[in-house]
Amino acid sequence: MSQAEQKKLDLLITGVGGQGAILASDIIGKAAVTAGMPIRAAETHGMAQRGGSVVNHIRVGNDYGSMIPKKGADLLLALEPMEAVRYLDFLKDGGIIIMNTQPIVPVTVTSGLTKYPEVSDILDFLSEKYIVKAFNADDLAYEAGNRLAMNVVMVGAVSGYLPIPKETLLDSVKALVPQKTIEVNLRAFEAGRQKVEES
Amino acid sequence: MTMREYMLGNVAIARGLLEGGVQVIAGYPGTPSSEIIDTLAARKDRDYHIEWSVNEKVAMEVAVGAAWTGVRSVVTMKHVGLNVAADPFMTLAYAGTKGGLIAIVADDPSCHSSQNEQDTRRYAQFALVPCFDPSTPQEAKDMLPYAFEFSEKFEVPVIFRPTTRISHGKSDIELGEIPVEKPAPNFEKLLDRWVMLPKNARPRHTHLLSIQQPIEDALAESPWNSLELKPDAKFGVIGAGIASAYAKEALVELGLDVSYLKIGVYPVPRKLILELLETVDAVLVFEELEPIVEEQVKMIAQEAGIEVSVLGKNNGFVPREGELDVSAFLEALKKTFDLETEAETSGTSLELAPRPPALCAGCSHRATFYSMKKVFGKDAIYPSDIGCYTLGIQSGTVETTLCMGSSISVASGLYHAGEKRPICCSIGDSTFFHSGMNSLLNAIVNKANITVTILDNRITAMTGHQPNPGVGYTATGEQTVQVSLEELCKAMGAEFVSVVDPYKLEEIQEAFKAAKEFEGVAVVIARQPCVISGKRAGIRRTPYVVDPEKCEGCKQCVKFGCPAIEFDEQNKCAVITALCSGCGVCAQICKFDAIQEVKR
Ligand code: SF4
Ligand code: SF4
Numbered sequence: 001m002s003q004a005e006q007k008k009l010d011l012l013i014t015g016v017g018g019q020g021a022i023l024a025s026d027i028i029g030k031a032a033v034t035a036g037m038p039i040r041a042a043e044t045h046g047m048a049q050r051g052g053s054v055v056n057h058i059r060v061g062n063d064y065g066s067m068i069p070k071k072g073a074d075l076l077l078a079l080e081p082m083e084a085v086r087y088l089d090f091l092k093d094g095g096i097i098i099m100n101t102q103p104i105v106p107v108t109v110t111s112g113l114t115k116y117p118e119v120s121d122i123l124d125f126l127s128e129k130y131i132v133k134a135f136n137a138d139d140l141a142y143e144a145g146n147r148l149a150m151n152v153v154m155v156g157a158v159s160g161y162l163p164i165p166k167e168t169l170l171d172s173v174k175a176l177v178p179q180k181t182i183e184v185n186l187r188a189f190e191a192g193r194q195k196v197e198e199s
Numbered sequence: 200m201t202m203r204e205y206m207l208g209n210v211a212i213a214r215g216l217l218e219g220g221v222q223v224i225a226g227y228p229g230t231p232s233s234e235i236i237d238t239l240a241a242r243k244d245r246d247y248h249i250e251w252s253v254n255e256k257v258a259m260e261v262a263v264g265a266a267w268t269g270v271r272s273v274v275t276m277k278h279v280g281l282n283v284a285a286d287p288f289m290t291l292a293y294a295g296t297k298g299g300l301i302a303i304v305a306d307d308p309s310c311h312s313s314q315n316e317q318d319t320r321r322y323a324q325f326a327l328v329p330c331f332d333p334s335t336p337q338e339a340k341d342m343l344p345y346a347f348e349f350s351e352k353f354e355v356p357v358i359f360r361p362t363t364r365i366s367h368g369k370s371d372i373e374l375g376e377i378p379v380e381k382p383a384p385n386f387e388k389l390l391d392r393w394v395m396l397p398k399n400a401r402p403r404h405t406h407l408l409s410i411q412q413p414i415e416d417a418l419a420e421s422p423w424n425s426l427e428l429k430p431d432a433k434f435g436v437i438g439a440g441i442a443s444a445y446a447k448e449a450l451v452e453l454g455l456d457v458s459y460l461k462i463g464v465y466p467v468p469r470k471l472i473l474e475l476l477e478t479v480d481a482v483l484v485f486e487e488l489e490p491i492v493e494e495q496v497k498m499i500a501q502e503a504g505i506e507v508s509v510l511g512k513n514n515g516f517v518p519r520e521g522e523l524d525v526s527a528f529l530e531a532l533k534k535t536f537d538l539e540t541e542a543e544t545s546g547t548s549l550e551l552a553p554r555p556p557a558l559c560a561g562c563s564h565r566a567t568f569y570s571m572k573k574v575f576g577k578d579a580i581y582p583s584d585i586g587c588y589t590l591g592i593q594s595g596t597v598e599t600t601l602c603m604g605s606s607i608s609v610a611s612g613l614y615h616a617g618e619k620r621p622i623c624c625s626i627g628d629s630t631f632f633h634s635g636m637n638s639l640l641n642a643i644v645n646k647a648n649i650t651v652t653i654l655d656n657r658i659t660a661m662t663g664h665q666p667n668p669g670v671g672y673t674a675t676g677e678q679t680v681q682v683s684l685e686e687l688c689k690a691m692g693a694e695f696v697s698v699v700d701p702y703k704l705e706e707i708q709e710a711f712k713a714a715k716e717f718e719g720v721a722v723v724i725a726r727q728p729c730v731i732s733g734k735r736a737g738i739r740r741t742p743y744v745v746d747p748e749k750c751e752g753c754k755q756c757v758k759f760g761c762p763a764i765e766f767d768e769q770n771k772c773a774v775i776t777a778l779c780s781g782c783g784v785c786a787q788i789c790k791f792d793a794i795q796e797v798k799r
Contacts, residue, residue: 016554017556025369026205026369029205029369029371030205032205032371033203033204033205033371037371038370038371039205039369039370039371040335040368040369040370041368041370042364042367042368042369043367043368043369044311044367045230045231045311045312045367050556050557050558050559050587050590051554051556051557051559051762052554052555052556052557053554064444064445064447064448064451065334065335065364065368065441065444065445065524065525066364066368066369066370067364067445067524067525069448069449069524069525069526069529070524070526072525082551082552082554083554085549085551086551105765106552106553106554106555106557107555107557107593107760107762108552108553108554108555109552110757110762110764110765110766111757111758111760112754112757112766113552114550114552114553115550115552116552117549117550117551117552121549122549125548125549147777
């Protein structure tokens with residue numbers, strides 16, 4: 001693999017509107033610029049954000065469009081289990097999935113129209129074809145000091161795979177989260193990173 | 200050293216306008232265009248006028264006035280907004296401008312948050328004005344100063360057409376200089392230009408036609424079109440706008456030796472197209488939405504008597520609707536070269552629950568719709584409009600959505616057609632100011648018998664919380680008059696106007712009952728700030744909890760549809776989650792008094 005190719009990474013972040021997928025992608029994007037790499041990203045805005053399913057494309061080291069081709073993503077970062085499955089078409093066979101196991105139940109389920117699949121079934125299904133690292137990121141964020149830092153836990157979790165130095169990512173966390181929450185978010189990042197390193 | 204920054208496409212566009220020395224910016228919010236004005240309005244060191252206008256037509260006219268003084272102006276909107284602004288725009292093409300005028304009209308292939316997929320490039324053709332079609336956020340930014348200059352050179356307005364993936368894409372952007380010197384405004388009284396009497400319009404039409412060729416020639420030389428001819432290549436690809444980036448990526452990936460023409464601005468570069476056509480046997484045209492380039496290529500080939508097959512949307516090689524991507528390009532190539540297409544393999548045995556967007560927990564629209572349904576019942580007809588509240592389709596109270604401001608007029612039409620069922624339409628405050636006012640006036644004067652509900656959440660919520668004339672401040676946060684919806688409706692002749700708090704179910708239901716009885720146009724204004732902007736403004740409410748002792752598991756509160764209420768099947772009891780914003784509506788719905796405020 002050439003130097004340039006090693007620095008290319010297509011990453012998909014999926015989740016539910018309101019979980020902070022955009023901030024997670026911004027942290028990575030800003031860090032990539034600091035590290036001097038071209039970066040492209042696409043995100044969901046507007047109507048779909050109101051608790052709907054959202055997906056962000058992030059392409060590090062890429063000069064073209066912001067959309068990852070089908071079966072093109074190296075990595076899928078899922079902030080919610082069911083949303084990990086919804087966009088699998090974009091992930092390479094044998095690709096890596098980092099998944100938060102904490103479900104968010106949609107209104108279609110609470111109102112009794114449909115059922116939420118068992119998280120264990122989701123995990124079994126995903127493990128057949130992909131490399132899966134799953135853990136409850138909400139709990140880790142809570143231990144770090146704030147449940148809302150779940151998205152930063154997930155950035156920490158994916159950080160080892162990114163062609164961007166850890167320090168640069170941390171600087172970008174500091175620059176983008178609210179001043180008061182920097183400490184909590186740095187802890188959240190470390191918690192996520194450790195979780196994946198251990199597994 | 201050049202500065203690079205990571206930014207949203209719309210922020211890059213805003214930056215491009217600054218680098219182009221813009222002095223007046225007006226627009227109406229609409230996804231995916233809204234962040235352009237939001238970004239510029241938030242800047243502290245402003246030396247330009249910026250506003251959210253009440254609709255796109257008005258915004259266009261403000262920009263026109265400014266450009267006629269010789270300064271550079273911009274109007275922003277989404278694609279369907281140009282339908283509203285089409286009236287001034289079509290004639291503006293005749294009159295032309297002095298200062299550069301750019302109409303930024305964002306297209307939304309695949310209707311990510313729109314009611315149709317119309318292609319703004321058709322309007323450019325229709326009006327005979329140039330159209331810039333960026334392929335990346337960087338190019339979008341770089342095009343704008345050029346577009347201003349171009350507009351001034353030919354004294355003609357130009358369209359700038361980003362698509363969703365440009366506007367809401369993010370990228371590292373190389374920044375340029377922002378000019379400090381700007382021209383002073385000076386309105387020249389050119390009556391034969393600014394007064395479109397027939398006697399003036401006729402020669403202006405001739406003039407507009409006469410500059411088409413010079414415009415095309417100038418654009419062909421611009422950096423936005425480029426031709427790469429490969430020696431011996433018998434196959435060519437033409438990519439336009441963002442689709443050209445997808446095509447290029449796939450071609451590089453496959454290492455194919457084909458000739459490639461990128462088009463970034465219209466009218467299309469006839470010279471470059473001819474050069475390409477003369478060397479190949481077939482071309483594949485790849486562009487989002489309508490087959491505009493494709494049609495032009497066919498015409499050019501025919502006129503020049505060149506035998507070449509043109510593949511694209513018309514013969515099914517590229518889909519005509521929806522969004523394109525690299526995969527769509529690969530599909531088209533496979534069809535062209537008759538290759539096997541892989542069978543889709545992503546089958547899953549897991550049943551995924553759909554996750555449609557929903558009104559927020561505690562959104563007052565849900566409470567209004569709940570009460571509306573209670574009073575008007577299943578039999579009534581519910582025309583509605585465009586905004587967050589369109590999501591009320593889940594409450595069964597949104598039965599039509601045509602375009603901004605249409606709910607009241609559609610309701611009138613239903614009534615005048617002889618519908619005997621009760622008709623209760625709904626419209627947001629911003630949408631009402633946009634163009635609902637005209638419809639209300641019309642309904643009143645023409646004696647419709649309908650109930651009009653103004654869902655007054657004190658903001659334009661869906662597009663990102665922009666101010667409207669009801670809130671008392673401008674785009675830049677400056678204080679201004681606060682227009683009273685109730686006084687406005689009364690002034691238009693409405694004899695029944697009732698302002699209610701939708702969180703108080705009894706109060707709003709009483710109002711709906713009275714409105715239903717009323718002969719004529721009854722207006723119910725349901726007023727409660729959007730929970731998101733309310734929270735930002737410091738409104739704090741105590742959350743609610745379900746007392747499991749008292750809960751009978753009747754699911755009435757669950758049926759209400761608030762995302763904060765879940766049902767615990769094991770214990771047959773409702774549960775309120777951390778999403779609760781404390782509106783207190785579910786507590787009023789519960790017959791067993793099982794829902795109460797959290798005690799502190
Ligand atoms: S009080 Fe009830 S209806 Fe209102 S937000 Fe909380 S759970 Fe939802
Ligand atoms: S953003 Fe505001 S108006 Fe829109 S659904 Fe949420 S609470 Fe309601």
